[in-house]
Amino acid sequence: MTLRPSVPLAVAAALALAAGLAPAAGAAAKPRLVAFDSCRDLVRYGQAGLARTNGYPGVPMRAGSSPMVITTPPLTSGPTDDAAGGVAPPMAAPTTASPAAPEAGKAGDAATGDFSGTNNQEAGVDEPDVIKTDGRYVYAVSDSTLRVVDVQGDAPRVVGSLPLAGYGHRILLRGPRVLVAATQATAGSGSPVAGAADPAVGRPVPTLPAASMVAPGAYEPTTVLTEVDVREPAAPKIARTLEVKGTFVDARLNGGTVRIVIGSNPEPVATGDDGTAATPTVRTFVPRTVLRSRRSGRTFRRDLAACGQIRHPRAFSGAGLLTVMTVDLDRGLYSVDRDAIMAGAQVVYGSPTSLYVASEQYRPALEEGRSVPDGARTEIHRFDATEDGKTTYAGSGDVPGFILNQYALSEHEGVLRVASTEQPPWFPGQASAGETETGVSTLTIGGSGLTRRARVGGLGKGERVYAVRFLGDTGYVVTFRQVDPLYVLDLRDPDAPRTVGELKVAGYSAYLHPVGDGLLLGVGQDATDAGMRVGAQVSLFDVSKPSAPTRVAQHALGQGTSAVEFDPHAFLYWDRTKLAVLPVSTYGADPFTGAVGLRVAPAAITPVGTIDHRTEDRPYVGVDRSLVVDGKVVSLSYRGLGTSRLDTLAPIGFAAFE
Helix, strand or coil, X not given: CCCCCECCECCCCCCCCCCCCCCCCCCCCCCCCEECCCHHHHHHHHHHHHHHHCCCXXXXXXXXXXXXXXXXXXXXXXXXXXXXXXCCCCCCCCCCCCCCCCCCCEEEEECCEEEECCCCCECCEECCECEEECCCEEEEEECCEEEEEECCCCCCEEEEEEECCCEEEEEEEECCEEEEEEEEECCCCCCCCCCCEECCCCEECCCCCCCCCCCCCCCCEEEEEEEEECCCCCCCEEEEEEEEECEEEEEEEECCEEEEEEEECCCCCCECCCCCECCCCHHHHCCEEEXXXXXXCCEEEEECXXXXXXXXXCCCCCCCEEEEEEEECCCCCCCEEEEEECCCCCEEEECCCEEEEEEXXXXXXXXXXXXXXXXXXXXXXXEECCCCCCCEEEEEEEEECECCCECCEEEECCEEEEEEEECCCCCCCCCCCCCCEEEEEEEEEECCEEEEEEEEEEECCCCEEEEXXXXXXXXXXXXXXXXXXXXXXXXXXCXXXXXXXXXXXXXXXXXXXXXXXXXXXXXXXXXXXXXXXXXXXXXXXXXXXXXXXXXXXXXXXECEECHHHCCHHHCEEECCCCEXXXXXEECCCCCEEEEEEEEEECCEEEEEEEECCCCCCCCCCCCCEEEEECCEEEEECCCEEEEEECCCCCEEEEEECC
């Protein structure tokens, strides 16, 4: 069997306490979300929902709680234009005869040579990352600075740089434009930092946009989008910036169209000396965008979305705002179209024709004294992405439980497949009533929304999901507690998905990647029979016979981890030479921080070499990314950009970042 790269990836809501029943086959689609008739309706809807839930979605009010004061807001005329700034311009068994998977992250052939790109989940749909290339120059963000590096020739050269505001920068490249997404925070932030490590599992804690009112003085993120003109690589310059209060969730680039997902929270409501809360207005719920043009010197202010463009579920699920901003990058930030839903925004998956945004909905615990949700379902909102420069809301659906990350979703031949994990309800101080289990649901994509069709469950009972991969008509799910079951699913019939194979081995894989005809490469952790992790490993699975998957090779990386376990963008696979490159950080008698190269054969994994950016005064420099450009491996760390031989990874040159 040859694997097809029909993948998805999404960030988990690991804190969910999930319960719920599997949807019945042929279940009706959820009603399409409806738009507000006016700004007054929006304010009343948000006020009533927040008062009923004390500011949280799905959590009933407790005794002694103080809801937000409800008063009739003044009638607003809707979004207004800033008079001084002007108006912003419009903006059976699975098949065994599928074609071979192309190189992961292959960007195409440039006139200057072959080069790889970001390790994206879907071919033709680019994802933001810290590094991009056009085959001649590499554009990388490190230490809040965009650097342009010429990688032609043996020695890379930094030819231009540009300091950037904010943190958490991610970039997209389109011709002579680089779009940078970053976050800024207000002073006095005391909130947990996004991406902080979970000591229990050694991976980042998912950051879920809160649906409650933001307390005055608390952490308030602002997303900053920066359009950089790189027509002169030696002198990159800012053309425009756009700021909006809210969290940058993710983005996708289809052709020249960028779709950016922002999650924003209601503004805090000021309280007077007498304790009376001020009356919320539309500005409480809908922030403004500020677009500044360095070319014209003008500033444009407008609402993030017009009230009539904002949709909402019939049942209140939080006052957070999920906004999809659509930018025609060939024209720049001036060209912006907006769609918005009053809901959370946690996981983004993009196919060539659709954009999906998923968010959890917690079900309330109704008995007095219970302080935990009774369960969770994941709402999925689909937006049509077939038209350049435009995004249109197309419908919604849901699945029971929570999803791991964007790879838990996959669109294939008019069907959305979603892997989700259900957990039984539990009571404080008591054991839960059952075990967790994972299943895969199928939903029809149609004019009425996302219609639930069927679900195959029973995967990994009592275990946690570590990896999901959908490839054509086949799905793969990895769970782990003591051993690693790799489940193979036949998804050819959306009305009857079924498990056709299972493999149990020690440890687990946190990322799965197709590496040839019927072969999957897994990056994760080895473990003892009791489930104790003993070190990072790479496994090669033969899944050409779906009913009998086998592990044909295994390579230990040492005590430690690989960033690929948490961020697949860190993974490089160059199919032409069967080379996999992945960052590794190990400890013990011979610690190493850098990247390792592995050659993948049909039944073997062979070490090729290592990439090391460390120095005596900087002994802990890790390698964050690697690309192939013009027959060389290009590697990025915060210290600089290096080049290595493609066959051995022996160093060629290095450009230090000042």
